[in-house]
Amino acid sequence: MNPPTSRFYRSLLRLLPPAFRHRHGAEMEAVFLEMRDEARGPIGRAGVYGRAVWDVARQGSQERSRERAARAHETRTTRGWTVDEIIQDLRYSIRQLRRRPGFTLVLVMTLALGIGANTAVFSVVQGVLLRPLPYDNPEELAVIWTQFPTMDLMEFQASPPEFWDYQEQNRSFAAVGGMARREQTITGEDNPERVPVAFFTWEMFEVLGVEAAQGRVFNEVEDQGDAAPTVVLSDGVWRRRYGSDPGIVGQSIQINGDATLVLGVMPADFAFPDPAVELWLPMQIDRANPPHRANHFLNLVGRLAPGVTMDAAQDEIASIVARWGEDEAIGHTWRPEGHPAFIRPLHTQLVGDVRTPLLVLLGAVGFVLLIACSNVANLLLVRGEGRQREISIRAAMGAGRGRIVKLLVTESTVMAVLGGAAGVGLAVLGLEALVALAPDTLPRVAEIGVDRGVLLFSGGVTVLSGLLFGLAPALQATSLNIQGTLRDEGRSGTVSKSRFRLRQLLVVSEMAMAVVLLISAGLLMQSFWRLNAVDPGFRTEGVLRMAIDVPQTTYPEAEDVLGFYNELQDRLRGLPGVQAVSAVRTAPLSGSLPPNDIEIENYEPPGDDGAPLNADIQIVEQDYFQAMGIDLVEGRTFDHGDHTEAEVVAVIDEVLAGRFFPEGVSPVGWRIRQPGSEWARIIGVTGSVLQEGLDRDARASLYLVHDQAPLTWRFERNLTLVMRAGVDPMALVGPARAEIRAMHSDVPVYRISTMEQTVAESTATERFSMFLHLVFGGVALTLAVVGIYGVLSYSVAQRTQEIGIRMALGAGRGEILKLVVGQGMTLVVVSVGIGLVGALLAGQVISSLLFGISARDPLTFAAVSGLLGATALLACWIPARRASSVSPQTALRQD
């Protein structure tokens, strides 16, 4: 017989499933040969061959799908994709990936970057925003704030009488507790320590629904005004200071020199109101001798009664406050509507400030992931072209389009899973850095971690990415004309236009997203610069600050404390390199001071609302303005003659002067006081200083000198020392500590930093945001540029022949350069256009994070467009150069 023909037909039969082939193969061959012999002439025979191939391929595909259906029925798997197929696809995918390790590595790392960034940021979002607070039914917890709108105090504390009224009159809350965050000194052992503490009314533990891990929390009796001092320790201080000694419960420790009974130790995860708190002390307000109604110092937290909504509770609180306003006997405020109250869910209160920045960050990394996916999709498209023949053969062998799509999607999913695994690894590493970088103001940092929820998220993101970057190339790859590819043997000239268009589309979307990210990063960066350029009102460089607390045991009276401070300052002035020494109640940019009512002698404040004058009262030592470098505007500042025996004096700042003295009237010489204290004559006006933050306005400030404070205010045990040094201020820490220790061994020294560090800390959140956005923006730019480079290089390779013809017809190098660069820059211009529109939309979200710059800042928009344009131009230039150096002969000979 005819061996070559038989061999041809036998190999053709391999397209059929084995069972069919074994059963009918021999007979089929015989029939085929018979038909071939019957055919007349070479054309007739060729027809028989062709139709035989078609016949076998078609039947093969039918038989296989029938087999598949049968097997699907047997194994009861999902319709259309059996377990066998999946395993087969997986094996094949892994083989494919291993065959090109470099390509795989690039893809996996790109994905790992995207998925890792998303996982890390989502961990933060999950820990901070999403996870419920670690209390029973945390959704029932709400904080109650009071307000003094005329003083611009929109979130203010309540006074004890108000607190008691809420407790007695409201029905919405099952319980209401009060709290105040303070600092106390643990003494009695070798190292005195100033620690953050929270004073709780006894109801507070009940409201939160927490109990001590050891011992117990304090009860109603222990919270009474005349009760003995008791304390509940944090897990942290118990481990750190008391060596995890379970015997500590029932013993006494020294707090501010007082023996205080340890009632219990809280669980490690109890961190209310914040993780820094180390002790919980009973508030012990004396009900028999209650504080004044205007004495606002309690932060209130309530637990809603079952079935009561936040809105209902809000309404009730409002009506209670309105009733107070009508009751003359209460003498609540000068106007009923002048002191409203509102409630806010505790969770919102804790995370409110970081919610927007975190969500914006999540949006940014989402973009990074999309860009990474686009890039991977692009790379796959390139490779998909190299695989056209393989796919065509598969199709010819009867693999349906769906089957091939599944195979390709399996491949991309395998890649996505590798990328996802690497990404989670990166996230675990990155998260440590992220948490380390995170500002102290980020709440619930301890709760950040890669947990099940985060892994679930990463898994979801991974699968989604796999589909996203895998599906489009797969659909593209299978939509091609099989016969066409087989005939052309996948030659370069036949790549479909739509496929190239898809790649262009991907690059455009990548670059557009990069524009959005870069503009956001640029805006945040400028916002940060502007924030840092704000004049805080003092000279930041060269100032060391350290807080101390003068112990009551050794220095019980006012004159003892004042004497201590004066002697200490004299000693510190003697240190080499020290230019000025002073002390202050609360250093600038270190937190707000509660505003106080003030009076000016023989002065009626302008305006008709009758609101009392108020100002922040700063207690300072004499040389404060010199030490901090605060400008004197008028008159003089304090000097060492301003002591208890001399005339009582005050310095005010420009804000206070501007608010209460009409233009042309000098405040100097007028007398001012806080109600009930001695009058102080205003001797000078200074520049205003930012107390609460660089992005907050300066508040009206009244400075009183510490030596006279017993007459005008009260003496302060704990002040922040400020020292202006000619040298590196941190070099003063050791000598200063030694001087303090030399005076008394039981004085805690804490919060040691330079004022420059204080300024930096006050913008830590902004720095964090900006830094991350810059990193993500940079990644986005890199990926987008790689993307456009890839597309153009590919396009140039595809068009070599065309370029050759153009050059043969007389086109110069310049024209070719222009052609290719023009093609690339068209994409860039379109991308930038779309990106700018996107950035305008994104601006609505980030505008609340910006300081001193509009979210539509034209300069930023222009700069980012320019940056992207320039980078992209470079990326276009390289392939364009390659195109222009094509030799026409080589190009035309190519195929």
Place this chain on the structure above:
Amino acid sequence: MKTTRYHILLALAREPIHGAEIRRRVEEDSGGAVKLYPAMLYGSLDDLTGAGWISEVPGEEQPGETNRWRFYELTAEGRRALESETARLAEVVHRAQASLGGTG
């Protein structure tokens, strides 16, 4: 009923025959219009066997052939299907002629 299947049933109407012979007779019966290429042929034979219209019968040794051919015969059910389809086709032809006569 598919044309190829009808022709295969028809080819088997008189006696049990094997695949190659079926192919020849179908081509002959259809005046060369229906060419059964091998895969289609044996796929259809499998289908018809599965449907119970034909069945395999032990064949006799063919002199001069190295293959052992499988022989197929029409089952009673297959014959009924062939007859009803033939009747349907006859009806179609009848109507077609009437229509053509009517219009032509």
